[in-house]
Each structure stands twice: as structure tokens, then as C-alpha cells.
Amino acid sequence: MxxxxxxxxxxxxxxxxxxxxxxxxxxxxxxxxxxxxxxxxxxxxxxxxxxxxxxVGGLSVQAVGEVLGAVDNPAQPLHEVLGAATKRMMPRYGDAEDPELAAAREEVAALIERRGWRVPPDSPAARALAGALAAMERVGHGDFAEEVLDQYAQAAEQVAVADLAYVGRNASREDLLEMVVIGTVLGEAVLAATRRMAHQNASARVYGDRPPGAGDA
Amino acid sequence: MxxxxxxxxxxxxxxxxxxxxxxxxxxxxxxxxxxxxxxxxxxxxxxxxxxxxxxVGGLSVQAVGEVLGAVDNPAQPLHEVLGAATKRMMPRYGDAEDPELAAAREEVAALIERRGWRVPPDSPAARALAGALAAMERVGHGDFAEEVLDQYAQAAEQVAVADLAYVGRNASREDLLEMVVIGTVLGEAVLAATRRMAHQNASARVYGDRPPGAGDA
CATH class of the missing domain: 1.10.10 (Arc Repressor Mutant, subunit A)
Structure with a gap:
């Protein structure tokens, strides 16, 4: 054409x-x-x-070029392609060393250990998690990690299993690499949107259509 | 000071x-x-x-101003504050009307119905989900919605319940609004990072350290 x-x-x-x-x-x-x-x-x-x-993914043209370069290079192992996509997509919280970041790194290492995950603690995803937890600590929600993180991890495991099963059903060798990229970027958009919808639902059930604090009708 | x-x-x-x-x-x-x-x-x-x-959230200075304006306005209902944050943070997939988007909207409406969610189908999160599903369809993965979406929704419900419980334990009226914003933005970063880590773990278990297709050692 x-x-x-x-x-x-x-x-x-x-x-x-x-x-x-x-x-x-x-x-x-x-x-x-x-x-x-x-x-x-x-x-x-x-x-x-x-x-x-x-x-949908919000990647820059340059980032797309890097990710596709990895996809198109048959010598590049799958986990490196995923790594390239991850590095590009992960929020880049400043790496300024402070006590919050050091503590968050330990929390992430403990999470990996606790769940038996084969994930290097210095991988982009693990570092991004430490950055997000450190940011929570800095705004006064350091207890988040203690109270909720494992339920996030459990939900993430469930989603990852579903993703891998989907990939396994659908993928030729070439498709596989492309799907990792699509799944990483688009799957994240899907998960973020469904989480917001679940929040909205939970919030509607708790607060109805009343503003919070408005009292019962 | x-x-x-x-x-x-x-x-x-x-x-x-x-x-x-x-x-x-x-x-x-x-x-x-x-x-x-x-x-x-x-x-x-x-x-x-x-x-x-x-x-961490990647918001622009202008977007932060809008979100904080909502937080600081006591007359604004909680769900509108969440809406303001959501609108700002949601991926903005072009709203070009095409058959994929129309089909995706119906899938989202069916999901809401199936799970009994109290979520308007035209809310920003629902529209973002439709946009992401349409994008998947356009790259040849329309079956994603059929095969995996409900497991994403289930994981999202689990996370939303954990989030609400955390908020309920910790929140005064003023804190509540701030936490919605923090939870929406930072919680998403945490969930995205844990999902990537879970992928990395699942992938390491399946492929070990070998490139895909390299055969068994």
C-alpha cells in the first residue's frame, strides 16, 4: 500500500x-x-x-526507539528487553540518598526475601518501588509499606500469572518479545484504570453521593 | 523556620x-x-x-495546582477530588472514534455490570480503560479483555479494599483528602513497580538466565 x-x-x-x-x-x-x-x-x-x-504508555519517541531496538535484536535476551522497557517507563524519583530511601531499600529487599521473588534488588522495578515507598515516607505514610505492601504484591503476583498464561497461549517467538512490551506498557494502563474504578466503586459504597462529612440523609 | x-x-x-x-x-x-x-x-x-x-506521579506543576486546589476546597466532595487527580493522571489516548474504541466501551460497560461496580461508564478511569483496551485491539490483542481483564479487575478490587482499610485506619477529615491524592498517585507507582517485579520473578522462573529459545543447558 x-x-x-x-x-x-x-x-x-x-x-x-x-x-x-x-x-x-x-x-x-x-x-x-x-x-x-x-x-x-x-x-x-x-x-x-x-x-x-x-x-497510552506515554513514552517519548526516543524511548520507543530504544525499546523497539531491543525487540528487533534477536540476540537480546527477553529479560533485557523487559528491562529496557521498564527502565524507560519507571517513574524516575530522584536518587538523592537520604534516610528514607535507605530504609525503603531495606523494605524492598525484605519484600523480595519474604515472597521468594527472583528479582535483583537493584533492578529498575525494585529501585522504582524503593523510590515510591521513600516518597510515601516523606509525606508521612511510611506505615503504608508495613500495612498494605504485601497485599499489593499478592495482587501483582496474581496479575503476573494471568499475564504469563496469556502470553503462553498466544506467543510465537517474535510475538513474545512484542507482547512483553505491549503487556508492560498497556497492561499497566489497564491495571491503573481498573484500580481507579475499584476505588471509585468502594468509595461510592462508603460515601454514597454525599460529600464526606455531610452526615446521613 | x-x-x-x-x-x-x-x-x-x-x-x-x-x-x-x-x-x-x-x-x-x-x-x-x-x-x-x-x-x-x-x-x-x-x-x-x-x-x-x-x-513520582509525573504530574506537571499546573496539574499539581489543580489537584491541590481540589484538596484545599472543603466544599468539594471526595469523589471530585479523586476525579481531578484521576483526570490528570490518566493516560490520554486519543478519543478518535473508531470501531475499536466503540467495542472497548462496550467491554468496559460489561465489566462494570458483571462486577456490580458503582462506576459511571463515562468516568475518566472507565474511559481510560476503554482507551487502553482499544489500543490493545489495534495492536492485535483484542482477546486480552476476554482472557485476562477479570483477573486484573479482581486484583484491583483486592488492592482497593486494602487501600480503603489503610485510609480508614489513618485518616482525619483533612488527611483523608490528602491521602486520596497520595494513594492515587503513589499507590499506582507502587503497584506498577510490584507488578514488574512479579513479572521479572515469573520470567526468571520460566526462562532462567537463558535467552528465550536458547534451549536447555
């Missing part, structure tokens, strides 16, 4: 498609004449993936 | 503190002389909250 058709199918503007090709996010089309390139379904699929990572 | 002490305690530079005051994120200190203002613990606490929302 021509670039106009690719644009129509995906809803991505032609100049944007050309920009992605220049930045290496999308392979160039096959030249059919000096001024004309032809694109196929693999371009369409890749373009949709790029848009999902940018629009 | 003076602004220098506030800066030292929180690790936030003095010009940044002044910027937050100008933008209305932090109330001005009490003037003790024409050139000198005095700050107290409430300023320190608010400043830590601002930094957590920006650094």
Missing part, C-alpha cells in the same frame, strides 16, 4: 509517519519508483505499536 | 520553593520583616507532597 493508505488505516498523519521512518521507529517502505514507497501489513502493525507506546 | 531551613529539610532548592509559592502550590510564609518570611511544618508537609506528585 502507499503511505496515504497506511495513514488512512492507522489514523497517523503522513508527515508523522515520515518522521517515524527518519527516527528509525518504522522501517522504510520498499521503493517502487524514485518518489514512491510501498508499505505492507508489517508496517501497519509496527505503526500501531508505536502509537500505543506513545499515546 | 526560614526558607533556607525549609530547603535544607526537604532538599528542594530555594528558587524552586519561591516558584511554587508564586504558582500557588505552597502558601506564602508569614512575613516577619519586609524581606523575611517564616515557614512552619505545614509548609514542609505540603512541599513534600508537591514533590512526590511531581517526581
Amino acid at each position: 502507499r503511505i496515504g493508505e497506511l495513514s488512512r488505516r492507522t489514523g497517523v498523519a503522513i508527515p508523522t509517519i515520515k518522521y517515524y521512518v527518519r527516527e528509525g521507529l518504522l522501517p522504510p517502505g520498499e521503493l517502487t519508483s524514485p518518489n514512491q514507497a510501498s508499505y505492507d501489513e508489517s508496517h501497519e502493525r509496527r505503526l500501531r505499536l508505536v502509537r500505543a507506546l506513545i499515546d | 526560614r526558607i533556607g531551613e525549609l530547603s535544607r529539610r526537604t532538599g528542594v532548592a530555594i528558587p524552586t520553593i519561591k516558584y511554587y509559592v508564586r504558582e500557588g502550590l505552597l502558601p506564602p510564609g508569614e512575613l516577619t520583616s519586609p524581606n523575611q518570611a517564616s515557614y512552619d511544618e505545614s509548609h514542609e508537609r505540603r512541599l513534600r507532597l508537591v514533590r512526590a506528585l511531581i517526581d
